[in-house]
Amino acid sequence: MTSYPHLLAPLRVGSLTLPHRVIMGSMHTGLEEAPGGEHELARFYVERVRGGAGLIVTGGISPNEEGAARQDGAHLSREDQLPPHRTVTDAVHAEGGLIALQLMHSGRYAMHADAVAPSPLRAPINKVTPRELSTEEVERTVEDFARAAALAQQAGYDGVEIMGSEGYLINEFLVAHTNQRTDRYGGSDAARRRFAVEVVRRVREATGPDFLVMYRLSALDLVPDAQEFEQVLALGREVEEAGASIINTGIGWHEARIPTIATNVPPAAFTWVSRALRENLSVPIAAVNRMNTPEIGEDVIARGDADLVCMARPFLADPAFVAKARAERPAEINTCIACNQACLDHTFSGKRMSCLVNPRAMREGELVLGPTRTAERIAVVGAGPAGMAFAEAAAARGHRVTLFEEQPEIGGQFQLARRIPGKADYGHTIRYFGTRLAELGVTVRTGHSATPRDLADADRVVLATGVTPRIPGISGEDGPTVLGYKDVLEGAPVGERVAVIGGGGIGFDVAHFLTHDPDADFYREWGVDRTLEARGGLLHPEPTAPLRRVTVLQRSEGKPGARLGTTTGWIHRAELRMAGVDFVTGVEYQRIDEDGVHVLVPDTATLEDNAAGGGAGPAPDRQARAGDLGAGRPGAGGPGAGTAVAQAPGKVELLVPADTVVLCAGQESRAELAEQLTGARPVHVIGGAHVASELDAKRAIKEAVELAASLP
Known part of the structure; x- marks a missing residue:
């Protein structure tokens, strides 16, 4: 009997049978535009399919050039663009997975001179003022969506997800504040819905009855002068009638001043909204946002909030999320902590996406942790993020690792971070590494300050001794207050x-x-x-x-x-x-x-x-x-x-x-032990002990895993 009977139950949707109720949600990785990026993207998706991912949704691809997020951004409008997509779909299907292409027109969020929108209103998070689409251009954009969906079908995708939320073009048509039109696409609730419904209908007509058509519906805009929920429901009914197979719940626009996915947001904070949709619509409803453990997903579905859960970043953190849940090994899941530092921060800075707790994400082809040729005895001093990550990666390769930590527990600065309101999830990372170190046979000596004598028999020493708070040198700083x-x-x-x-x-x-x-x-x-x-x-x-x-x-x-x-x-x-x-x-x-x-x-x-x-x-x-x-x-x-x-x-x-x-005046590296070590063996200094200018766990863990991968 599985611990997750609802989460792992199959679901028939049209002609497809989803193996479980977890959708791997859309993430724009930065590889969509990179020359040759389809090969790394295929490796990324394949590792997730091998880890149990059922239905994968790609990063957003525009149906035309003007809808791309950036100049020369990813779009799909011609047959000659299909070969890279086939590389991805063939790889996913070869492993038994399903994959849908997200069609996303950026609208006024596009960061280039050709940006267009329902009305010429600049978004508060963008410097570009869009041009207003003419009625003929709106109709052409509907056809662009249909053509892109048909091309996706030719490329081997099992379906598409139409991005109608988060403040992108379709969402902009739905809200009176951003749609000030007086033609057939504005001026009334029904007219503002027309564009979204026509897109869904034409996509269904262009792809036939068996193709999966998901629609991402903005159920809660969280911006002023936005939709009332009755308007949202009216759209949901029309989208359902137009041919949507699944409705995925969208929460909040990018410009909203309410957090929706960051670590301070409570777990499953918005599934009550998807429940309200589910009670009024007939197609399967997917819930989103701040669901990062199989327990949360199971509870959401069991209590009737949704038919599916859509998780994106948890698959960055651990490609085997579903497989570990199915195998009753949830403690082994490297849990997403919703820090945003290597995923969304990278995306909005134009960098390739990755993950703080899993720096191999999006680097599966270059950051390889294969079996070692020569097993070494490695001593690691310091069990903070860098020390834990190195010890786990090196032991996974076959090295014999001893980890020293002067505090009673492993975790280092994460033990402090998890005490901050809204950062309790940092404790998941400590739990994950503790589980993995035990499984891999790493000897962990807590409550012990390592000395040169402790390290004498090691073939290699890694110092991850972290930082010490900097004393600013202010008169009276040693006072009782x-x-x-x-x-x-x-x-x-x-x-x-x-x-x-x-x-x-x-x-x-x-x-x-x-x-x-x-x-x-x-x-x-x-x-x-x-x-x-x-x-x-x-x-x-x-x-x-x-x-x-x-x-x-x-x-x-x-x-x-x-x-x-x-x-x-x-x-x-x-x-x-x-x-x-x-x-x-x-x-x-x-x-x-x-x-x-x-x-x-x-x-x-x-x-x-x-x-x-x-x-x-x-x-x-x-x-x-x-x-x-x-x-x-x-x-x-x-x-x-x-x-x-x-x-x-x-x-x-x-x-x-x-x-x-x-x-709180900064910190200084603690690497004095390096000067006490003698002999010809290698000594590496990583994490805060290497650079203490900021408490940067992203850099520390990445540095640690890269070092482990570089060993013989």
Whole structure:
């Protein structure tokens, strides 16, 4: 008896039988446009089919040139473009898999001069203002979708997915805010639906009754002036009647100011929306977003929220996700932690997609972990992300590995990261490596600081000893009110007013940790309507009162958090805005005493005061001149974020009142053991011990796996 009877049950859809209820969702990998990229793409998909993937949906391919995401982006409009696609479909079918091509017209999200849209309105996340399509061009675009679907059928695809959500062209036609047309494709609900329905109908007519036609429906737009749910249902019924085989649920536009797939989003956070669709429609419904374990998928289907679950990034993290679930080995799944750092951040930066916890993703042909020719005794010092990843990869190749860790548990900085609100999934990575190390016979010695004597018998030594917090050298930093970030995250008592020294990623995490109420309701905080009565699903956000008053101090004069992730930085900034966290930038530290932190700032500097709130989304920053920072705010638990107490030429001396000061001023490498090791054997330094400029787990794990792959 399987633990996942609903998730692993087959499903008949038209002429196809899906082997289980997990769809591998669309991801634009960056190989779609690369010359010869189809061969690496085929390897990527084949490894997933071998790992149990049933139906795979490709990255988005436009039905014409103007709909491509970038200039010279991937599109399918001619027969001479079919050979690379056949390379992919032949490879997938040879392994027994199914694959559908996603047809995605970027609309006003296209980042090139030929961008088109229902109306000439620039998207807030794009610099390009699109040209408005004429009525004839809209009709031609419908035919472009039909022709592209027919070409996909010729190329051997088992179906297509029509991208009608996330704010792309079809979605833009559906919303009055982005569709201000007065022709037959605008002006009324029925007219705004016409384009989407005509696309589905013509695709079905062009491909016949047995071809799989999925439609990605924007069930919750999460943008102002968007669709009401009754309009969404009306579209669903018409799309169903037009010939859709499956409706896949889309949540939120790319420009929405509510997180939908990042790590701070609760598991299966939006499947109640797919349930509402399923209760009103007849075709199978797929649920999406923040489902990363087979247990979650099983629960979603068992309780009737959906007929299928669509998971994309979990297949980046572990190509054998389904096979491991089927074999009752869920602890062996390398779970997606929704960090976005190597997947979506890469995609939106024009880089090839990969995965933080699995750097082999999209590099299956070049980063190969084949059997070793010479098994070595390898000592690894440090069981943080780099040490765990190297030990696992080297042992998988056949090396005999001993892993030393001075702390009682493996995990390193991930043990701290998983304590941050919204980052509990980082614990999955620790669980995965712990399981794998045991399976591979790695000797793990925790609670032991390795010495040169411990390493004497090793043929090779890998130092992954990580980092130590940097001491900034501020007068008074050794005082009784000062703590390190590690102390705070491990539970040291903290006062009501806190000054955080350092505005990087660690400073943001600590500020969030200190202000976030663990009982806060995600939907209420971000303004998501679970009753499906509000237009677009938006309500006025109601942030929970912060647990403490926090001010973040930053040496540089740039934007706080400027180096945070491309697709998640705005979320972290919004979280701190909602918590009333203040930012003071361009500071020159003077001293720390019992009153707080004394700093100098330029007299033209500003305080980013985020406590006001209001509006339909995260509050905009209010900025005040440094010379005016002494006012404070009523109800904030004491003085304001800063008090101007003296003035120097061109500078203002500012007192930031604080009961507790937390040092988040960066980190330094710990690689001193390397100098104590003698002999001719190789010694490698990786991860934070190699480069400590940032706590970069993506680089650390990638570096570790590449080193393991390079060994004889």
